[in-house]
Amino acid sequence: MIGIIRVFTTDDQEILEQHGNVITKTYEVPTVTxxxxxxxxxxxxxxxxxxxxxxxxxLGKELEQQGCHVIVISCAADPAVAEIRKEVSIPVIGAGSSxxxxxxxxxxxxxxxxxxxxxxAVIESLLGxxxxxxxxxxxxxxxxxxxxxxxxxxxxxxxxxxxxQGAKVxxxxxxxxxxxxxxxxxxxxxxxxxxxxVEAEGMFAAALDKQLTASNGK
Amino acid sequence: MIGIIRVFTTDDQEILEQHGNVITKTYEVPTVTxxxxxxxxxxxxxxxxxxxxxxxxxLGKELEQQGCHVIVISCAADPAVAEIRKEVSIPVIGAGSSxxxxxxxxxxxxxxxxxxxxxxAVIESLLGxxxxxxxxxxxxxxxxxxxxxxxxxxxxxxxxxxxxQGAKVxxxxxxxxxxxxxxxxxxxxxxxxxxxxVEAEGMFAAALDKQLTASNGK
Numbered sequence: 001m002i003g004i005i006r007v008f009t010t011d012d013q014e015i016l017e018q019h020g021n022v023i024t025k026t027y028e029v030p031t032v033t034x035x036x037x038x039x040x041x042x043x044x045x046x047x048x049x050x051x052x053x054x055x056x057x058x059l060g061k062e063l064e065q066q067g068c069h070v071i072v073i074s075c076a077a078d079p080a081v082a083e084i085r086k087e088v089s090i091p092v093i094g095a096g097s098s099x100x101x102x103x104x105x106x107x108x109x110x111x112x113x114x115x116x117x118x119x120x121a122v123i124e125s126l127l128g129x130x131x132x133x134x135x136x137x138x139x140x141x142x143x144x145x146x147x148x149x150x151x152x153x154x155x156x157x158x159x160x161x162x163x164x165q166g167a168k169v170x171x172x173x174x175x176x177x178x179x180x181x182x183x184x185x186x187x188x189x190x191x192x193x194x195x196x197x198v199e200a201e202g203m204f205a206a207a208l209d210k211q212l213t214a215s216n217g218k
Numbered sequence: 219m220i221g222i223i224r225v226f227t228t229d230d231q232e233i234l235e236q237h238g239n240v241i242t243k244t245y246e247v248p249t250v251t252x253x254x255x256x257x258x259x260x261x262x263x264x265x266x267x268x269x270x271x272x273x274x275x276x277l278g279k280e281l282e283q284q285g286c287h288v289i290v291i292s293c294a295a296d297p298a299v300a301e302i303r304k305e306v307s308i309p310v311i312g313a314g315s316s317x318x319x320x321x322x323x324x325x326x327x328x329x330x331x332x333x334x335x336x337x338x339a340v341i342e343s344l345l346g347x348x349x350x351x352x353x354x355x356x357x358x359x360x361x362x363x364x365x366x367x368x369x370x371x372x373x374x375x376x377x378x379x380x381x382x383q384g385a386k387v388x389x390x391x392x393x394x395x396x397x398x399x400x401x402x403x404x405x406x407x408x409x410x411x412x413x414x415x416v417e418a419e420g421m422f423a424a425a426l427d428k429q430l431t432a433s434n435g436k
Contacts, residue, residue: 081325091324091411101319105422106309107299187433193309193426203425204323208411215405 003063006035007075008042019074023202056080064088069212070205077120098200100126111162114173143176171195221281224253225293226260237292241420274298282306287430288423295338316418318344329380332391361394389413
């Protein structure tokens, strides 16, 4: 079983389990999801990241105790990934690093789209010379903006701009793009590989979960 | 469909398709495999790599023309990966880079085992500071040596040595380890993540094949 940590607060079970449902559907592995307390707006600056880190580490320990074989921090900034790795003995996967590593396997120039002003540092730094540029879809500042048909249209326009600038791969530096299904829209329209951060974290986590479940289950 | 290139010469269909069969079984994607001509001993030094490169590029172009959506060079040294990428318009995945990137997603120290004197440069360089060491199983110099029960035992011993030296993940820097099923032996015995190069290349290639097949098939 994969333990998934969402870095905002919700008591809406459907919203909570959105990423887990994508991973279970795509890779046929069971997941369990927890979210951090008292941060309904999630992480949106250094201060909110700092207060979130000990909460994320605590959830990681709980998920390990519950028998998870892998933990996923389902946020493109990889918050607390380094800190949790020191505290648990199972693999810890971050959404941002997963997306960047999946793009590196293709070895072609990568254009990044997200909802913040700058791409997450972990993504830009891992991509290195393959990083070609970053776009925030026009007018989109949070995941709610993405939910409108106009939000999707602006997402498509941002990806097209990056491709015109030389990108051969588009990477989603925000897990919110997954929940609106933007990857499939872009795949149909653009014909280039689209790296969706939730699919990427699920790809690595599912491979590990399958092998560690098999070896622990003997 | 994934096009797989084996970098040695064989007319034994079963041996030819070993890697494709692992990938189809693990990820439920169709594969087609070709091997390079006139190199029954494959690539084993700079000279044999140099003569193989144009042959690999030629096969890559043929696989693209046959309708493959992704090409895999199924060798841990990533031979001709950079050269093929210049000649085809579909993603090209190498076994060595795939294995290293899958290990990087875990973010823990990696011990590498292989059959050459040194690890492939692409693997050591991608792992960077997470590379902890390399072992060639005692007495194992080619994939045939691996086929004996003693070969597997020496493989297990090499992995144990690397774990004692601090490795938390074991990476196979030779696709020959896949065909003898060493990964499952080690998973049962050791309880740490084992990165098998054929499984890793298949993981990236299958994810790309699924999305590119879906978008081209509309």
